[in-house]
Amino acid sequence: MTTNILEMRGITKTFPGVKALSNVTLSAERGEVLAICGENGAGKSTLMKVLSGVYPHGSYTGDIVFEDEIVEFKDITDSEAKGIVIIHQELALSPYLSIAENIFLNNELKNSFGLIDWNKTNHEAQKLLARVGLSDNPTTRIMDIGVGKQQLVEIAKALSKRVKLLILDEPTAALNDEDSNHLLNLILHLKGQGITSIIISHKLNEIKKIADSVTVIRDGKTIETIAKTDVTEERIIKDMVGRDLESRYPDHTPNIGEELLRVEDWTAHHPQDQSRVVVDNVNLTVHAGEIVGIAGLMGAGRTEFAMSLFGRSYGTKISGRVFKRGQEIKTRTVSEAIANGIAYATEDRKTYGLNLIEDIKRNISMASLGKLEKWGLVHDNEEYRVANEFRTSMNIKAPSVLAKTGKLSGGNQQKVVLSKWIYSDPDVLILDEPTRGIDVGAKYEIYAIINKLAAEGKGIIVISSELPELLGISDRVYAISEGRITGELPIAEATPESVLKLMTMEKPR
Amino acid sequence: MTKLENRPTDNTAAASQVHPASNKFTNWLSHVLADLGKNGIFLALIAVVVLFTVLTDGILLRPQNISNLIVQNGYILVLAIGMVMVIIAGHIDLSVGSVAAFVGACSGVFAVNWGLPWWLAIVLSLAIGALVGVWQGFWIAYVGIPAFIVTLAGMLIFRGLALVVLGNANIGSFPAEYRALGNGFLTDLFGSFPIDPLTVGVGVIAIAALIIQQVRTRAGRQKYGQEVEPLAWFITKLVLITVVIGAFAYALASYKGIPITLIVLAVLVMIYGIIMNRSVFGRHIYAIGGNRHAAELSGVKARRVDFLLFVNMGVLAALAGLIFTARLNLAGPKAGDGFELEAISAAFIGGAAVQGGVGTIAGAIIGGLIIGVLNNGMSIMGIGIEWQQAVKGLVLLLAVAFDVYNKRRAGAGR
DSSP states (O other), X not given: OOSEEEEEEEEEEEETTEEEEEEEEEEEETTOEEEEEOOTTSSHHHHHHHHHTSSOTTSSEEEEEETTEEEOOSSHHHHHHTTEEEEOXXXXXXXXXXXXXXXXXXXXXXXTTSSBOHHHHHHHHHHHHHHTTOOSXXXXXXXXXXXXXXXXXXXXXXXXXXXXXXXXXXXXXXXXXXXXXXXXXXXXXXXXXXXXXXXXXXXXXXXXXXXXXXXXXXTTEEEEXXXXXXXXXXXXXXXXXXXXXXXXXXOOOOOOOSEEEEEEEEEEEOSSSTTOEEEEEEEEEEETTOEEEEEEOTTSSHHHHHHHHTTTOSOEEEEEEEEETTEEXXXXXXXXXXXXXXXXXXXXXXXXXXXXXXXXXXXXHGGGGGGGEETTEEOHHHHXXXXXXXXXXXXXXXXXXXXBGGGSOHHHHHHHHXXXXXXXXXSEEEEESTTTTOOHHHHHHHHHHHHHHHHTTOEEEEEESOHHHHHHHXXXXXXXXXXXXXXXXXXXXXXXXXXXXXXXXXXXX | OGGGGXXXXXXXXXXXXXXXXXXXXXXXXXXXXXXXXXXXXXXXHHHHHHHHHHHTTTGGGSHHHHHHHHHHHHHHHHHHHHHHHHHHTTOOOSOHXXXXXXXXXXXXXXXXXXXXXXXXXXXXXXHHHHXXXXXXXXXXXXXXXXXXXXXXXXXXXXXXXXXXXXXXXOEEXXXXXXXXXXXXXXXXXXXXXXXOHHHHHHHHHHHHHHHHHHHHHHHHHHHTTOOOOOHHHHHHHHHHHHHHHHHHHHHHHHTTOXXXXXXXXXXXXXXXXXHXXXXXXXXXXXXXXXXXXXHHTTTOOHHHHHHHHHHHHHHHHHHHHHHHHHHHTEEOTTTTTTHHHHHHHHHHHTXXXXXXXXXXXXXXXXXXXXHHHHHHHHHHTTOOHHHHHHHHHHHHHHHHHHHHHHHXXXXXXO
């Protein structure tokens, strides 16, 4: 018996016209945590789908060896029977069912009449929850627990299937720091119990924390596998992008001009609970050519502030004044905000930013159709030309602007969203989590685009959960906590510690 | 109607990228295949026509029957236009049959009981349709009640009101001008000939306009550096279209000329085709159906679009009610029964997506024609209404299943 629980040998998978995986080799030792890194579109998810049987045997070439035998999975049920469980980035839980029902979904515990044994179900669920460190009542509905706990329920579900190899696809992408830490510790804990894990992640610091080895994939090929002792961020990044990134943030020499936007006493209340103040007397300014960062924990009111400002897209009982170049402007509807030169790129581009079933061209023109109108009709050849220009200038990787945005990788989708807003010709761009879920190389490109916009004299507000990113690109940083601006620091004075302190400052009570 | 099919996304560039064609023939072939794949619905119509031509010993394609096909299905096609727009935006309208009956009844009161001039009766009836749309649009767009519920209620409300207006009796004997809407013909303007010259002339103009439009579109795309289909295939398509329209015009010309219903329909298809393909309003409808949040955050006034869509549907339902009433020369309580289902079927057979965001006017019209040919063909064969229903249900199911299968195959790419 070898020490490897899994070996994937020479895996090649082609889609019509695209070679997604080419001769990929991967091995995981029994009881280790293996991290897989790679840019979006590098083939990580495809590889995991091959492994878990989503792409059945026969649709790829190469061998999968699991526990010393060649396996040929026809579907996920096959791979789960062998103890391989994959937890996808988008959680696959039913929100209206209880924790216990979700854990035993399609694996129900039955009594001798073939009916569900609820006592046993809830009891077993309780035991599984304890193993992942949850003490919630198993009859609680999934929708009533947070995302962090939902992730743990997924793992409990995997445990119920006697998992030997657990695959987690970007498990912490939607989690806050505390939940992330808990999850990572749990993975280490499970490792102690002999469960092997493969974790796909973009977050290099968490990889360093838990992984025993790191396999880097680029363009559908294995680049190398790095042992824990040799892992450095620089090396991983270099492998991922195929070149050295001297700096993760492009150079930016601020050329700050006149005051562009001033928001005074901006207040918004929760849409359902109108007594709750979500945005509390926010005052801020943005100058021409300036990149202003807004730092805050999740739920601090960052997005709520931006959306309430942008055409009252969030909240009720909104008050406050907005000035552009000293003139008061109104932003009561989205179209009014756009007309007044404000653009807002949302944090969740798939749900709020893009029409995924429509092509790149029509997504880019969406906010500015008026510009393309001629005699009441949209000039579609002109639209094509404009979209093509953006495809070139923004380096959107797609066969043509007629490609559906749902088929693009995260980084390219984000470039389409940015193109849409740049085409609306705004003075102030609010970018909410502009690099969430996109890979290092594309992040760099997005930063370069932000710098270019600032250099053109636009005012940029960047909202980000990643403090290093915020400090890396901003000229000035506001910290927001519980809906209030708790401080403002020029970049020279902003350190992670000082900003974090402001971000966690509580309201005097 | 094929000329309105050229939504910009129909450009085959994306499809051909998948098969990087190095030589001319494979390139040509890939374009043909891509076009056939996209126009599968058109092929289905041809298949159904051929099938019933054989089964009915050619009766289906007799000039008189072709003319009847249009006149008998005109009101369903009018409804299908509005319905596909509603469906693209992600809604549904179950009330159109009842609204058609209600407006038909009102028009009876105006034109027969009150003796108003025919044109005034028509205008008033359309206005009532608009009011019905305002009512339903208000609940859907501004109160936020799902369209399924609002129009289910509307189905009952307006059926009830139709009975109230009719007062338990049929209203009949409409003025001749009014009746022309349903069974009139535009003919013999230049005197009486065995082959009506007017109809032939209109057919020639239609073909010429279509060719000019296609050539201009192609030239425009080339000017902007977009990929276009190979010239040979482009010409082949034009020839096919010319033959189909020519044969159709000849058939009409050798019977009674151009049905008024067809004129109304052609104008509607043209106007709404342009609205959906080229106007900002049309773009907004697709955007809302594709992703409502994203559309709203791009400045689209989604509620207003929803509201206008239902007002529009109300007017088109009224028009369908008028055409139907005119055809029967009778406003009765059973009018419009089941229209909503045929219109919805037409939209879905024509490729509209249940989730919204996808669909075309041309597709809905072809879907409606498929249903029409099925109805007509099976009637000629003497198949009973019970089997007709079952067959139509099966066709709807298979059409959507085929669509889903196709999408899954195409979507497996990633």
